[in-house]
Amino acid sequence: MSRQQEKRDQAARAAWMYYVGNNTQHEIADRLGISRQMAQRLVAYAVEQGLVRVRIEHPISDCLALADALKTRFGLAICSVVPTDGNNAEALRRMLSVAGAEVVEQFIHAEKPMVINVGSGRTLKAIIDELPEIDRPQHRIVSMVGAISSDGASNRYDVALRAAEKTGSKYFMLPAPLIADSAEDCRQWCSHRVYRVVSELAAHADLTLVGVGSVGPACPLLEDGFVSEEEVSQLVAAGAAGEMIGHIIDGTGRPLVSPLSSRVTSLQWPSSPTRPVIGFAGGAAKHKAIAAVLRGGWLSGLVTDEASARAVLAG
Amino acid sequence: MSRQQEKRDQAARAAWMYYVGNNTQHEIADRLGISRQMAQRLVAYAVEQGLVRVRIEHPISDCLALADALKTRFGLAICSVVPTDGNNAEALRRMLSVAGAEVVEQFIHAEKPMVINVGSGRTLKAIIDELPEIDRPQHRIVSMVGAISSDGASNRYDVALRAAEKTGSKYFMLPAPLIADSAEDCRQWCSHRVYRVVSELAAHADLTLVGVGSVGPACPLLEDGFVSEEEVSQLVAAGAAGEMIGHIIDGTGRPLVSPLSSRVTSLQWPSSPTRPVIGFAGGAAKHKAIAAVLRGGWLSGLVTDEASARAVLAG
DNA sequence: CCATGTAACGAACAAATGCTCATTACATAT
DNA sequence: ATATGTAATGAGCATTTGTTCGTTACATGG
Numbered sequence: 001m002s003r004q005q006e007k008r009d010q011a012a013r014a015a016w017m018y019y020v021g022n023n024t025q026h027e028i029a030d031r032l033g034i035s036r037q038m039a040q041r042l043v044a045y046a047v048e049q050g051l052v053r054v055r056i057e058h059p060i061s062d063c064l065a066l067a068d069a070l071k072t073r074f075g076l077a078i079c080s081v082v083p084t085d086g087n088n089a090e091a092l093r094r095m096l097s098v099a100g101a102e103v104v105e106q107f108i109h110a111e112k113p114m115v116i117n118v119g120s121g122r123t124l125k126a127i128i129d130e131l132p133e134i135d136r137p138q139h140r141i142v143s144m145v146g147a148i149s150s151d152g153a154s155n156r157y158d159v160a161l162r163a164a165e166k167t168g169s170k171y172f173m174l175p176a177p178l179i180a181d182s183a184e185d186c187r188q189w190c191s192h193r194v195y196r197v198v199s200e201l202a203a204h205a206d207l208t209l210v211g212v213g214s215v216g217p218a219c220p221l222l223e224d225g226f227v228s229e230e231e232v233s234q235l236v237a238a239g240a241a242g243e244m245i246g247h248i249i250d251g252t253g254r255p256l257v258s259p260l261s262s263r264v265t266s267l268q269w270p271s272s273p274t275r276p277v278i279g280f281a282g283g284a285a286k287h288k289a290i291a292a293v294l295r296g297g298w299l300s301g302l303v304t305d306e307a308s309a310r311a312v313l314a315g
Numbered sequence: 316m317s318r319q320q321e322k323r324d325q326a327a328r329a330a331w332m333y334y335v336g337n338n339t340q341h342e343i344a345d346r347l348g349i350s351r352q353m354a355q356r357l358v359a360y361a362v363e364q365g366l367v368r369v370r371i372e373h374p375i376s377d378c379l380a381l382a383d384a385l386k387t388r389f390g391l392a393i394c395s396v397v398p399t400d401g402n403n404a405e406a407l408r409r410m411l412s413v414a415g416a417e418v419v420e421q422f423i424h425a426e427k428p429m430v431i432n433v434g435s436g437r438t439l440k441a442i443i444d445e446l447p448e449i450d451r452p453q454h455r456i457v458s459m460v461g462a463i464s465s466d467g468a469s470n471r472y473d474v475a476l477r478a479a480e481k482t483g484s485k486y487f488m489l490p491a492p493l494i495a496d497s498a499e500d501c502r503q504w505c506s507h508r509v510y511r512v513v514s515e516l517a518a519h520a521d522l523t524l525v526g527v528g529s530v531g532p533a534c535p536l537l538e539d540g541f542v543s544e545e546e547v548s549q550l551v552a553a554g555a556a557g558e559m560i561g562h563i564i565d566g567t568g569r570p571l572v573s574p575l576s577s578r579v580t581s582l583q584w585p586s587s588p589t590r591p592v593i594g595f596a597g598g599a600a601k602h603k604a605i606a607a608v609l610r611g612g613w614l615s616g617l618v619t620d621e622a623s624a625r626a627v628l629a630g
Numbered sequence: 631c632c633a634t635g636t637a638a639c640g641a642a643c644a645a646a647t648g649c650t651c652a653t654t655a656c657a658t659a660t
Numbered sequence: 661a662t663a664t665g666t667a668a669t670g671a672g673c674a675t676t677t678g679t680t681c682g683t684t685a686c687a688t689g690g
Contacts (some may be wrong), residue, residue: 016371017398019371022408022409040677050372054334091332095331
C-alpha cells in the first residue's frame with residue numbers, strides 16, 4: 001500500500017474515532033500509538049481531503065419558507081435555501097456545496113440510466129466535490145461548456161469530467177473553447193460532427209446542472225480570462241444582469257445579443273424546461289443574476305442562500 | 316411556532332454555521348446576537364438531537380479486507396466493518412449506527428414498495444435513530460417481535476414503530492408479548508388471526524433487519540427482564556451461544572430447543588435466506604453470538620466492528 | 631560519501647470549546 | 661400577590677484543539 005494510501009487510511013480511522021466515536025484527539029493518539037499532534041493532523045487531513053461529510057438534517061423554518069416562496073413565485077419544482085452566514089464567502093461556498101450535493105445526490109442515485117448535463121463554475125465544482133462516490137456507470141455525463149481552453153492546458157473548470165470521475169459514468173466532452181475567437185470560428189466549432197453528436201445527446205438530458213454567474217467587476221468570466229474588462233463594461237452597459245455557462249442575459253432574463261453572444265460555443269436549452277434544470281448560486285454579488293435567471297424561466301430548481309432568496313423575492 | 320421548534324431551528328442554524336460554515340462558536344454568537352455559551356449550547360443541542368449527521372467516506376483498507384473475508388467465508392452479500400475503538404461501548408454503538416444506517420438507507424431509498432421486517436435491540440434502535448427522514452409511505456414495516464410487553468406500558472424496544480415513524484411507512488405490529496407465559500399461551504398468541512396475517516406478510520418481506528444478542532451474564536434478554544438469571548444459566552449450560560429476537564441458537568447456529576423456545580412468539584425466517592437479511596452487532600460480548608449466527612447461515616448481510624470480525628474469522 | 635530539500639515530529643503556546651455553578655427570569659400553582 | 665420549581669443565562673475555569681517553530685529523520689541527486 002502506498003504511503004499516501006496509508007495516510008488516508010489512518011486519517012479515516014482517526015476521523016471515525018473523532019467524529020463518530022467521540023474520542024478526544026489525545027485518546028486517539030494513545031490508541032493509535034502516535035502523538036497528540038499527529039492525531040490532530042490526521043483529523044485535519046481527513047477533513048481537508050473531504051473524507052468527512054457533515055449534513056444538518058433539520059430544515060430551518062425561515063429557509064423553508066423562503067424556498068417555498070421562490071417555488072411558487074418562479075414555478076420551481078425544487079428549491080433549497082441555506083442559512084446565510086454574514087458575508088463569509090468560504091462558508092457560503094461550503095453550505096451551497098452541502099445543500100447542492102444533497103439535491104444532486106437524489107438524482108444521481110437513480111438506477112435508471114440518465115444523461116446529465118453539467119455546466120461550469122466554482123460553486124458547481126464544489127458541489128461535485130462534495131458528492132459521495134456512487135458508482136453509476138450507466139449514466140452519461142455531458143459537459144455543456146467547451147473543454148478546450150485557449151491556453152491549452154488548464155481544464156480546471158471542467159466540472160463534468162470531475163462528476164464523471166466521481167460516479168464512474170461515461171463522459172462526453174464538448175470539443176470547443178468556451179468562447180471562440182470570432183463568430184465564424186464559433187460556427188466552425190459548433191458544426192463539427194462531434195459537437196453535434198454531443199449537443200444532440202445533451203438535448204435529451206434527464207437532468208441539467210448549471211452555475212449562475214454575475215457580470216461585472218470581478219465576475220467569473222473576467223477572472224478566468226474569458227473576456228476583457230472592456231468587454232465586461234460594454235456588457236454591463238448593454239444591460240447584462242448575469243450569465244450561465246457564458247450565455248449572457250439581461251435583467252428580464254432574455255438572452256443579450258452582443259458581439260460576445262455569437263462567439264459562445266456552450267450548449268443551450270429552452271426556457272421553461274420540461275426536464276429538471278437546476279441552478280446553483282449564492283452571495284450578494286449574484287443577487288441580480290439569480291433574479292434575472294429566474295425571471296427568464298431558465299430553471300426548474302434552485303439552490304441558494306437566505307440573503308439571496310430574500311433579495312430576489314424583494315425585487 | 317412553539318418554543319421547542321424555535322430552539323431546534325436556531326440549533327440547526329448554529330450547526331450549519333459551525334459544522335458547515337466553519338465558524339467558531341464566538342462568531343456564531345455574534346451573528347445570532349447571543350452569548351458565546353449559548354452558541355455552544357445550541358451546537359451541543361443540535362448534536363444531541365441528532366440534527367447533525369457525520370459520515371466518513373473513505374473505507375479503511377483493514378476493515379474492507381475483513382469485510383471481504385467475512386463475505387467469502389459466510390456467503391454474505393453485504394458486509395460492513397467499522398474500526399474498533401478500544402472497548403468504548405458508546406463509541407462502538409455510534410459507529411455501528413452510522414455504518415448500519417448507511418446500509419439500511421440504500422434499501423429504504425427504493426421507490427418500489429417494500430415490506431421490511433424489523434427486529435429489536437439497542438443496536439438496531441440506534442441505527443434507526445440515525446436514519447435520515449426519508450418519506451416512503453409506500454413501504455410496509457413489520458415488527459418481528461411482540462409489541463405487547465408484559466408490564467403493559469413500555470414499548471421502548473419497538474424499533475419497527477420508530478422506523479415506520481421515520482419513513483412514514485405503514486406499520487404492522489405483532490400482537491403478542493415477546494415471550495409468552497407458557498407453551499400453550501404461545502400457541503394461542505400465534506394462532507390469532509392478526510398474528511397470522513402479519514406473519515404471512517413478513518414471510519414475503521423484501522428486507523429483514525435484526526440485531527444479534529449474546530446469552531450470558533448481562534445479556535439483553537436478562538437486562539430487559541424477559542428471562543431470569545436462572546433461565547440464562549440453564550440456556551448457557553445447554554449450549555446457548557446467541558439469540559436473535561428471542562430465538563436462541565447454539566454454537567453451530569442451530570436453534571436450541573429449550574423450555575424457553577416453545578414460548579417465544581417472534582417471527583422466524585429460513586436459514587440461507589433468499590432475500591436480504593441483515594444483522595447488526597458488535598463488541599466483545601457478542602463475538603460468540605455473531606460467529607454462531609453466521610455459522611447457522613441466518614444472515615446475508617452483517618454490520619460489525621473490526622475486533623468482532625477478527626474474532627469471528629479466527630474462530 | 632556529502633549536500634540539499636522535503637516531510638515528519640514534538641514542544642510550547644494560543645485559541646476555542648465544554649462544563650460547573652451560582653444567579654436570574656419565568657411559568658404555574660397556591 | 662407570593663411561593664416554588666424549572667429553564668435560561670453568563671462567569672469562570674478546565675480541557676481540548678489548532679498553530680507555529682525549531683529539530684530530526686529520510687530520501688534524492690551530486
